[in-house]
Amino acid sequence: VPPSPHPILPPLAAASPHCGSCPSTRPGFLNVHLIPHTHDDVGWLKTVDQYYYGAHNEVQHAGVRYILDSVVAQLLAEPRRRFVYAEVAFLERWWKEQKEGMRRAVRTLVEEGRLELVGGGWCMGDEGAAHYSPSVEQLSLGRRFLREALGPCGIPRVAWQIDPFGHSRQMAAIFAQMGYDGLFLGRVDYQDKKARESRQEMEFIWRAGGASDPSPDSDIFTGILPNRYNPPLGFCWDQLCSDPPVVDEDSPENNVEAVVSSFLRIAAQRFRTNHIVMTMGSDFHYENAELWFSNMDKLISHVNAKVGTATPTVGSPISVPAVVTLFEGSPLHPQCSIPIPVLTLQ
Ligand SMILES: [Zn+2]
DSSP, rough: OOOSSTTTTTHHHHOOOOOOOOOOOOOOOOEEEEEEEOOOOOOSSSOHHHHHHOTTTTTTOOOOHHHHHHHHHHHHHOTTOOOOOOOOOOHHHHHHHOOOOHHHHHHHHHHHEEOOOOOOSSSSSOOOSHHHHHHHHHHHHHHHHHHHHOOGGGOOOOEEEEEOOOHHHHHHHHHHHHHHHEEESSSHHHHHHHHHHHHTTTTEETTTTTOOOOGGGGGEEEEOOTTTOOOTOOOOOTTTTOOOOOOSSSSSSHHHHHHHHHHHHHSSSSSSSSEEEEOOOTOOOOTTTHHHHHHHHHHHHHHHHHHOOOOOOOOOOOOOOOOEEEESSOOTTTTTTTOOOOOOOO
């Protein structure tokens, strides 16, 4: 790892302003930040072209161009909705196909913080086998496109390594030195995760410089996502899932009570602070984004209505019973929501 920031990488903090506004959180409540997202591998069971165009859906149903079409349409339809996106290889292809009017609309979504770029590399890079040099270069390539196409608000502030199979201290140090504000991980060793959950240490400062470079330049706020990068059990509303939708109409299928109480049970677990992230999406989700967004709209409104009049409990947020405020997206800026983390030296 180079001891100082790579010369071709300008520090992010200086380069990008704060874009969009923070959600108004409620002190004393457990603030659950739903993160609508799709995880689009840049090549896995299909090639990058097959994934983009939706070819060979008999191998795996996935068409990223339709995901981006559908997500952007749903964001434009309802100002409260938000989304995070990571894989620039696909976004760059889609961008090239768009007319100027659509590009303007997307830039506005980004400036308002309603479409937030995370990670920002050409792909979500491997940390086990890659040398640091191509890791830095692919991040640089993706970020250069984002800066040119979307402006300063398109530069991600949060590293989003939710599917690499293992993580390296050196990569965390690189993210810190590049100026990222935080790093989110999906896959960690199951024994480590279990231990961290029991100690409520799923969030920490990773002192990634190690013994050879103990300077704070390589410290980075790191969060381990609660459900790898999936939604909690029973709350998957994509066309690729089969969980029941939220039905709040006068119907024998009405399930609002059950959905709300089940969600509150799930939310009040495992974290020490009163701000938690909850990913809502998975592999190649949101090809029909209406399913996800309309059900999350209902979940948010029913949960917030149920707890709206409750008295917040002071003390350890983990023990707060069923007092939750839900937001959609914009969770990732430490200046918005990330509380004082557990300090862990590694
Ligand atoms: Zn993946």
